[in-house]
Amino acid sequence: MSGARPPWYPQWDEEGPYFEDFEVGTVIKHWPCRTLTEYDNILWLSYTGDSNPLYFDKEYAKYTDYQQNPIHPLIVINLALALTVRDTSINSIAFLGAEYMMLHTPVYPGDTICVESEIVAKRESRSRPEAGIITWVHRAFNQEGRLVVEIRRTNLVYKREYSPWRKLLAIMGRRQ
DSSP: OTTOOOTTSOOOOTTOOOGGGOOTTOEEEOSSOEEOOHHHHHHHHHHHOOOOGGGTOHHHHHTSSSSSOOOOHHHHHHHHHHTTGGGTTTTEEEEEEEEEEEEOSOOOTTOEEEEEEEEEEEEEOSSOTTEEEEEEEEEEEOTTSOEEEEEEEEEEEEOGGGOHHHHHHHHTTSOO
């Protein structure tokens, strides 16, 4: 059954979750996961101009503690966040910040990253009645279940009735 979601996956509609949908203590297991490849490193290095040989020179890497080229840690951090957007921040007005981003273990080509998000704080915005503030702790694990990255971030998230997405869908005739 193509496109089917596992039964444990959040059952948001096509718009994703709004401020009202989040409850402190809830843990969301994001799906699908993603396998990283050597190409991810090459693409990242090409875009950023990063020239650290650890990420692209196999001979150099043999003389380091890694013994092989790890995936660049900024790829892993960004991937962990990207895998959460559909279920956390797709209805955000703004990213308010990250309190911390911690790398726990290296990731290598062929590793598969799965992410879960815990809602750790929620409150109404004092200055924006159309939104509230949500804080998540995102945890990324490799295929062996080892924690590789942990990120605590906060976003300003729309309330359902103020959603520009809902307004757009109504104009397009897809929502009453």
